[in-house]
Amino acid sequence: MQREELVDLNAFAVVAEEKSFTRAAARLGTSQSSLSHTVRRLEARLGVRLLTRTTRNVALTEAGERLLATLRPALESIGAELASLRELREKPAGTIRITTAEHAATTVLWPALERLLSQYPDIRVELSIDSGLRDIVADRFDAGVRLGEALAKDMIAVKISPDIRMVVVGSPAYLARHPAPETPSDLADHNCINLRLLTAGGLYAWELEKDGREVRVRVDGQLVFNNVGMIVRAVRAGLGLGFVMEDHVAADVAAGRLVRVLDDWCTPFSGYHLYYPSRRQPSAAFSLLVDALRYRG
Helix, strand or coil: CCHHHHHHHHHHHHHHHHCCHHHHHHHHCCCHHHHHHHHHHHHHHHCCCCEEECCCCEEECHHHHHHHHHHHHHHHHHHHHHHHHHHHCCCCCEEEEEEECHHHHHHHHHHHHHHHHHHCCCEEEEEEECCCCCCCCCCCCCEEEEEHHHCCCCEEEEECCCCECEEEEECHHHHHHCCCCCCHHHHHHCCECEEECCCCCCECCEEEEECCEEEEECCCCCCEECCHHHHHHHHHCCCCEEEEEHHHHHHHHHHCCCEEECHHHCCCECCEEEEEECCCCCCHHHHHHHHHHCCCC
């Protein structure tokens, strides 16, 4: 497409939106006669009438309505991109709203935010701690943080953490009373501490994998929590086996307070991603946040 054609299309769009050659000419900083000539040139090139002109107003023809419907999102996208580029020259500022799970907030987001916000005092961040997926467009979030395998297909996703691993752990005292499980089916003979999912309301099925074989085990036991911290406390107390993210119990395992079992069934999986709509034109502040969070391992 030639430059002249882009100029003509933009001129037509402005006239169509203003429904007046006079107002459109003022908005574009040109004369009414020059604008009228531009639109006629476009109509001649396309071979169809786009506007119906009367002494009082300007109306779109059917062809004009179709063309405007095609042009509007493209021109809005170009305008947003130009605004974003201009904003990059300015001091980053504004509010960024993010929905995230608690574990991601504490282990990934907060370390990055602590560094970023001290350097850019005009950036504000609102974190909404949620255990389930949110509609970030409908709920007016700028972005969300979730595990990579849970992301919608129409989102841009930026990896912000290494792969994550869940582990099965028990205390030495518990395992002294109960032989360590060697296969997932052995969990049926153990007192397992369950996690109640806040969103679905059901109990979390332990997801285990070995050599490409995946199993989801419904475990049973005396205790059910909707908080991982309480699961870890119960495991330390010798009240059963727990299935938690590795970093929750790394210090306990290193100190010998807890022991990992079924380790060959605990396979790493895709870590946390920052996701946002593909149509979004990032602000300077948002671009800085993405860069600060991006995983480079």
